[in-house]
Amino acid sequence: MTEVRILAPTGMLGAGFPPETVTRGLELGADVIAVDGGSTDSGPYYLGSGTAKTAAAAVTQDLRLLLKAAASARIPLIVGSCGTSGTDSGVDWVAGIAREIMAAEGLDLRIAVIYSEQHASDLDLRRIRPLPPAGPLDPATLADCTHIVGMMGHEPIVAALEGGADVVLAGRATDTAIAAAVPLMRGLPPGPAWHAAKIVECGGQCTTNPRAGGVLATIDEHGFTIEPLDPDNTCTPQSVAAHMLYETVNPYSMREPAGTIVVSEAAYSAVDHRRVRVEGSRFEPAEQHTIKLEGARVTGYETMSFTAIRDPHILGQIDTWAALLRKMIGEWVTRALGLGDGDYEFDLRLYGYDAILDGIEPDRSPPKEVGVMLLVRAADQATATAVAKVVNPLMLHLPTPDMDYLPSLAFATSPAETERGAAYEFVLNHAVDVDSPTALFRIHRLEATDA
DSSP, rough: OOOOOEEOOOOOOSOOOOHHHHHHHHTTTEEEEEEEESTTTTTTTHHHHHHOOOHHHEEEEEEEEHHHHHHHHTOOEEEEEEEEEEOOOHHHHHHHHHHHHHHHHHHHOOEEEEEEEOOGGGGGGGGGEEEETTTOOOOHHHHOOEEEEEOOOOOOHHHHHHOOSSEESSSSSSHHHHHHHHHHHTTTTHHHHHHHHHTTTTTGGGSSSSSGGOOOEOSSSSSSEEEETTTTOOOOHHHHHHHGGGGGBBBEEEEEETEEEEOOTTTEEEESOOEEEEOOOOEEEEESSSEEEEHHHHHEEEEEEEEEEEHHHHHHTTHHHHHHHHHHHHHHHHHHHHGGGGGEEEEEEEEEETTTTTOOOSOOOOOOOOEEEEEESSSSSSHHHHHHHHHHHHHHHOOOOOOOOOOOOSSSSSSSSSEEEEEEEEEEEEEEEOTTTTTTTTTEEEETOOO
């Protein structure tokens, strides 16, 4: 084919989009619908626990519209990083929703699922190397992970499509792979295909009004053109070029499993008041195909308390008050529970003062009110909650050293302690060398009888 048109309706399945923008994309001749289903942006919990960030109702709403659109236009639908983190359970969760929708709407679509979850015992440590700033991988760290996923490129997706799939529900995948798959499968040059895929990965974020819906990318042998799906929205050379600044170490290049997108010589020009043309992108194949590994493990169990201060006297010396609270937490917990520093840890944040920037906050003027968050972490939930309960009186009545009365602060909830359950941390930021782009991934065709 001389052209392939990619319809990117939104930056993430479940985030929502105006239905009429998808209709518009079909009218413009879309050849594939590609949408990301996940991210690591919200931290390690979703990978560690194998649960989704998005609500089932929101995913169902988006997926119903996209499945019906794909069926009516007879074009493939590709969803990557299903269930937020791309675990096997996340893929099955989205597949279950898709099957319910298809049954309710009478849609006859062939679904392929691609599993990307890895077992620690199957990974060859000799072929795993760290990505900055990670260090060499300890086998114990690998074994501690509750879930490990490999980030696939376009190749497993292409294999599923060539196997006859109308709908591909993939585990963890690069954001770009889901959009680049069909153009690459149909023989278009990798430079424009990968660069266009990067620009459309977040739907309308490359437009001047990201809330208005997604975009359509038309890729050809020399470059690609981007236009918003909302007729009243616009793309400008600046809004399109700026997306290479998003989630990249270098705005002129980005590594994929198969190689590197290079846009240092790309030219962005306005076709008209709402469309942008891009030419000059190239793709440099890598000598060694690699798959990025992501893994998370439990670091403890957390309990949170949140109180609020409006007392102007305390707020006038909030640093002194916070330092006193930190000191007294250690003393009270040791006296009441017999715990030392190694038995628990806590984080104290002053929202409305310096909770975000901490020590580099430039404005230290007294605020009018401050929310105080205490987050306790311990090896078990009971200990974390016990520590928070010991601290409860301090967060309710702690005065500054010069006060001769006990102030009353305001807890946000009752009970004041909220158990957050297991806490996780990312511990894998590594790449594994592979002999085949599809070797780590399992592709299955869902039959009508599959649960």
